[in-house]
Amino acid sequence: MWNAISNLGDAALTLPVAITCTIWLKLSSREFANRWMLLLAAGMALVGVTKILYAGCGVEIPSIGFRVISGHTTLSTAVWAVTLALLFRSAGGDARVGAVAGLVVGMLTAVARVFDHAHTVPEVVAGWLLGGAIAALFVRALARSKARMFRPAVTAAGLLMVTTVAYGHHAPIQAMIDKYSPSVCARAMAGMASFF
Structure with a gap:
């Protein structure tokens, strides 16, 4: 069960969903598409730095059990919060309600990563906070804007298709980090x- 939940944060699923949202946003508001790409890229760069420092240089904080920021948790929290916020907004609801639902998905992913023994509690807390910050910075601006979403029904169907095809696959990112x-x-x- 925990592995099935953990899959919600795998880059093989979340990155195609994030790209689909980016395309949707590009067709709706270039400003929001750029904001989303920048925030997600900055967050994932931070996760990547911690992973490279640990895998390549052995940098960690053993006193609190911290090696890396959980990438699964970060991606799950950020991507699902933004995706659900966009879907809620396009259906005439409050984007913030969708974002809260996404934060819950991120929290479940964090719990799954701990029970899978992939991460420690401090690592998933850091990932959840980072993903939540990415989502909050995006959704706050979205909730205040008057931007109209491009063809919500078509995009929702596209997101469902992408999710169905990508779920359960695993991105080889960690293997690449370990190797290089x-x-x-x-x-x-x-x-x-x-x-010096």
């Missing part, structure tokens, strides 16, 4: 040594 992080850290350390 040591050389990235070695180069970064060499560069810092030559700088």
Whole structure:
């Protein structure tokens, strides 16, 4: 059961959903599409940095059991909160209600990651807070705007199709991080040594 819930945060599912939302936003409001892409990219960069520092350089905070920010939790929280906010808004409801539902999905993903022994509680809390911040910065602006959403029924059907096809697949991102992080850290350390 926990693995099925954990799959809601896998990049193989959340990134296609996020891209579908980006396209929908581009057709509705270029400003919101750009905001969404920037916020999500910044959040995932932060997750990536912690993963590279841990996998490549061994950086961690053992006293609190923190190695990395949970990427599954971050993506699940941010992507589902924004997706549901957009769907609620386009159906005539309050975007903030959809965002809260997405935050709950992110929380369930966090719990699943802990029970799967993939992350510690501090790691999923960090991921949930980061994903929540991304969603809040986006949804707050969306809730205040008058932007009209492009063909909501068509987009909802597209999101359902993407979710159905992508669910259960696993992105090889962690394997790539494990493989390339040591050389990235070695180069970064060499560069810092030559700088000083």
